[in-house]
Amino acid sequence: MRRLLASTLLATLLSFPAQAQTKDELVIGITQFPATFHPSIESMLAKTYVLAFAHRPVTAYDPNWQLACLLCETLPTLENGLARQETLPDGKKGMAVTYTLKAGAKWGDGTPVTSDDVAFTWTVGRHPQSGIASAELYRRIPRVEIKDARTFILHLDRVTFDYNAINDLRLLPAHLERPRFEAAPAEYRNRTAYDQDTTNPGLYNGPYRIAQVTQGSHVALEPNPHWTGPKPAFKRVVIRAIENTASLEANLLSGGIDMIAGELGLPLEQSLAFEKRHGARFNVITKPSLTYEHLDLNLGAPALADRRVRQALLLGLDRESLTRQLFEGRQPVAHSLVPPLDWVHADDIAKYPFDPARAGALLDEAGWKPGPGGIRANAAGDKLALELVTTAGNRSRELVSQVLQAQWRKIGVELRLKAEPPRVLFGETVTKRKFPHMAMFAWYSAPESVPRSTLHSDSIPTAGNSWSGQNYTGYANPAMDALLGAIETELDRTKRKALWRQLQVLYAEDLPALPLVFKADSFILPKALKGLVPTGHQDPSPYWVEAWRWE
Structure with missing residues (x-):
């Protein structure tokens, strides 16, 4: 080494x-x-x-955490009339949001950036085999209306509080990418220029x-x-x-x-x-920052499918000592996925303080009894041995991994450590859900970013959807799906914050991932x-x- x-x-x-x-x-x-x-x-x-x-991108959050136009002239709002509610063919309410691209915007070869690029990007994003990570944005836009070379209207299939935040609409140059996509949409991710x-x-x-x-x-x-x-x-x-x-x-x-x-x-x-x-x-x-360091768990692994095991693992970690000793207390312990800096953060949720005795009791209850060498095993003789993969060369994650290994061994859990180059970990292992048990990395989020792509059951990457989506844990809970939808469509801030609290309560109970710190x-x-x-x-x-x- x-x-x-x-x-x-x-x-x-x-x-x-x-x-x-x-x-x-x-x-x-x-x-x-x-x-x-x-x-x-x-x-x-x-x-x-x-x-x-x-x-x-068309829009982004600026350093003051305010939504701003980067590639558009004016941010559409209900107040300025560039966004409006409309009735959809099925009688439900949707929205029509009008954007105008910046005058003079061009691709680096001199070709103008136009509404045709918007329509093509939408076509790619809607295709079920294109491999686009944030496919949900495109699914909720059933129609793009082109007004002229620079102006277009996005017709949304629902009314949402963040209707004008299209940060994930990252335009593709139709004059270069269209032939590559249309030739074989399922192969597009491997053929892109x-x-x-x-x-x-x-x-x-x-x-x-x-x-x-x-x-x-x-x-x-x-x-x-x-x-x-x-x-x-x-x-x-x-x-x-x-x-x-x-x-x-x-x-x-x-x-x-x-x-x-x-x-x-x-x-x-x-x-x-x-x-x-x-x-x-x-x-x-x-x-x-709004950065959530955590362990994504592969819930398809039999041991981790049991919520009691996931809770025991978190109870077996002394995260307070970890952040105090390694980070001088400057990175607070995470109890859910929403950072304290975000206005929708809830503090009155279930927490998992360091409690090895309670962790052991939960593992006993789940059928994992102490065995030879102190490592727990189930009735079939399978050892409670897990593998943790993270980014190679990151000193902090190397230290944290070793702490997890030592602390979990004390409650009878064997942890094998594996490190991969980031381009392998994120390009293959995590994206295609190849990690057998857990992966340590961080999610960056935007202010009040609804975690649909990481928690909704329709965002689980599979070969069939060309690994689109970011729900790498495979978490599927109808209650969580319903909460995600309710938050998106609630316009009242007070009511929305209450829904956010319910989401964090459910997350802390289910633990599809193990929270570590906010970075x-x-x-x-x-x-x-x-x-x-x-x-x-x-x-x-x-x-x-x-x-x-x-x-």
Whole structure:
């Protein structure tokens, strides 16, 4: 292990030698390399971060947590008349929401961004075999009405509180992607130009475009000459993936990179130690965020299908000591999936304090009795042995995994640890539900983001739906399905908050995933870099890269 780490560090330093960076270039370090560059296939944060420089969604939440237009002229609301309720053919209420694309918006090859791109993107998103991760958005839009080249109306099949937040509508260039999709929709995720022709400038409509990709290593971006917004300050942005966090830190100190992105950077405890040693050279910004670190459980595994076992596992963890010792108490223990920073967070729900005795009693009740070596087994002689997979090279997760292993052994649970490169873990293992028992990772969310894609039974990825959806646990509970629908369609904030509380109560009882902590992001920036504002949610800081500059 030590030899491998040393070799990895040496290779990284040799690949990216220390050198003075010109002031028209910015080199950023992150801990993951994207598994795909398609805007809507898979949900890996590394992909989202890279594309934030080059690809603009129609809407996004800004650093003040307010919904804003990025690719549209005016945010439609009921108040300004651009959104209205309408009666659907079946007599139910729906909505008609009108957007106008920004004047002058173009793809990087000079082709205008038009309503035709919207209609094509909707067609892809609606197709059951396209592999789009957020397919639910497209399912609830039965019709797209094209008014002109820039104006379109989305007809929604229901009235929802977040009717104008179409952050997941990430436009695809119809002139490039339509032939690839129409030739074989079921194969589209493997045929998209975003992966087969990634440096094609026509794929990008943001201030930058991807100009070079070295798989597993780095992505280089150059200005989009057809961008009509504020001119970005850098002639070149390089994003380097360094999956080992010790190597990431070493590259920053050696000059191989200029900054470490908070969205995908050093774990909190490592950044706190870094600040104490190098705070005079760098600005270290710690931003509490809507990030939920947890263990997704494969509920198809017989042992984990029993709710008593899931509850016992959580009772067997001393999470308070863990966050105090590793994170100086700056990352609060999670009791559900909704962070305290979100206004719909509920604190009066079931909690699982460290209680090994109660955990043991629940395991006894579930039929798992102490056996040879202290490891529990059921009546058939099967040992309570589980496997935990997480991201390789992440020091924080390595430490947490070892704590889980030691604490669960004390209640008779054997835990095997496995680490995979992020692009494998998120590109295959998690997305296709290949983990046998549990996977440790984090969900980034937006303010009051309804977790339909992770909790609704119709969002379970399968081969039949080309692995669309993010319900990797396989959780299916009609009560949860009903709550998700009720929250989406409740316009009254007070009533909606009460429904959110019911959701969190049910989540804490069922535990489809085991909550660990709510994370904080650590941005490590050179003193001369100005204008970067952390958002604290899933819409990353590079959406506003036009404001970044060297001073």
